[in-house]
Amino acid sequence: MSETHTQTVDPDAAATLATELATAPFVRVYGHADGDSLAAAGLLAVALRSRSVPFQIHVSDDPAGDLTDPDTEPVDDDSQTVLVTSGRRDVADHAMPPADDSRPASVVAAAVSRELGVDPDPLLALAGTIAAGSLPGTDGSGSLLEQAEQSGLVERRPGVAVPTADLADGVAHSTLLSGPFSGDTDAGEALLAELDLPAEPAEFDDEDHTRVASVVALETSTAETSTPKAADAVETVLRPYATPNGPFATLGGYADVLSALAAETPGLAISLALGAANVTDEALDTWRDHANAAHRALQEPITGRYEGVFVLRVETDRPAALPTVARLAQQFRSPEPVALVVTADPVDGQRHAAAAAAADDPQGLAESVASVATEFGGTAGGTPTQATCSVGGDVSDGDLIAAVREALE
Structure with missing residues (x-):
């Protein structure tokens, strides 16, 4: 039996969005670079392809910013834009999940898929749910888990x-x-x-x-x-929930790979969701490379503890791994609510930082870090619980840390 789920999807909202997308001449999906958003974008892509609706998917650390960037290719008036993120969502035609909805984006995407007449892949949706920090069977994913269990797709052990x-x-x-x-x-x-x-x-x-x-x-x-x-x-x-016939050994492992691909090669994850052949090995190689970079960065960081913020200065040549480093530091090492990771040296002429907060203790990180990026003429993106920032290499790590701490206060 699945665990009791705490929420159910609003069928009217899912039906309304499905109707809008089904009749759109073109759908542009902008997703945040995290495992849940990526899984949701993949579910939506499968449904749109099945309904022969042309679409384009763009995944980045700052999808809202990319959508409103004046250099972005203009969007046709008749096209529909969908922003898949738990961050800023007021700049698109549709948000997934809606701003007042705390469910994983994957759960909402699965409901929209059903309304479009396409059965969602429960393994992909549940993996996205785990990547969002939820447990399978909770936060509206109960029916997905039930379907997977009854179909023999998952088995808890x-x-x-x-x-x-x-x-x-x-x-x-x-x-x-x-x-x-x-x-x-x-x-x-x-x-x-x-x-x-x-x-x-x-x-x-x-x-x-x-x-x-x-x-x-x-x-x-x-x-x-x-x-x-x-x-x-x-x-x-x-x-874990074992997945005997899935692309990966367990649902949690699937979520882990999705999160790595979101940071490194989101296009590969979309290909995986669309059923492309022979991509599992490439996905695992990407996951290993990403994991190695993240764990190397955590081997010998220079740390500092401040009120509300645990700082780690790390050596890395792979900025894409920093969100994972920050998340792991927050979950396993940080005695403070927020973990802030900063590169000790510039990488490709940029100083990089990433911050993470517990999912049940949102800190408005995206807004705080964005203000720091503006101060130094850099770029930023993220959600209430995770954010990234890149500024010029002439900015010292100490100045960047001080600015982020001040913004969080």
Whole structure:
């Protein structure tokens, strides 16, 4: 049985949006670069393609800004624009989810898909739900989980949520975890070797999966860098929904890959959603590269604690990994509500920063960070709980940190 879901989708709102899109000569979808928005855009793309409605999808850190950019190609009066984000949504014809709706965008997109007469992929929708920080079966996703369970698409079991059958690979590269084994496949293999498990994960029974979950949870929550809330964060990775016939081993693993693709190559995720052949391996390679960069950045940061903000100066040449670094720092390391990550050195002539706050403690990060970008003549984007910023390389990391702290206050 699925867990009780706390909300249901407004059928009238979904029906109204579906009607508008079904009759549109062209639909432009602008999505934020996160796993939930990406899954929602993918669900919408599948439905529009099935209805032979031409569409274009654009994913970025600042979709609202891109939509209103004067250099953006003009939108035909008869075209419909859909903004898929939990950030600013008042600049498009339609918002997903609506501004007063706290449900994941994937849940709303699935409802719109049904109204368009197209059955949504429950695995993609549920993976997007997890990427949004919700549990399958909650926040309006109950019917999706029920459908997946009844169709045999998912099966809950003990263990950890990773996208690969190779658990050492999955645990080492997971960006849902931050522990001593993160970014180190050899350490992941050594961790599992101590458990004397069967040679193949396919031979694991529930007890084997439970032992894996226990040691991963223990190592993660007791790491030297972990804060007490790390124990709560790791809970979301335990007792996963296995997906025997899905593109990845578990729903949580699917969500992890979507989030990595959103930051690195969103077009690949859209191709995955549209059913393109032979893209799973490429998606996993992207996920591994993204995870390695994020975990490397977290290995030896210079940290500072201020009232309300935990700052990490990191070394990285991959700015796309910074939102993941900030999220992991917030979930597993930060003793303050907000984690702020700043590159110690400029990358390609730009100083980069990313901030993350707990989903249940929104800080209006996008607005705060945008004000800092304006101050320094840079660019920014994000949502109430995550934001990114790029400014000129002549701005010092100290000045950028001070400006963000002041904006948050």
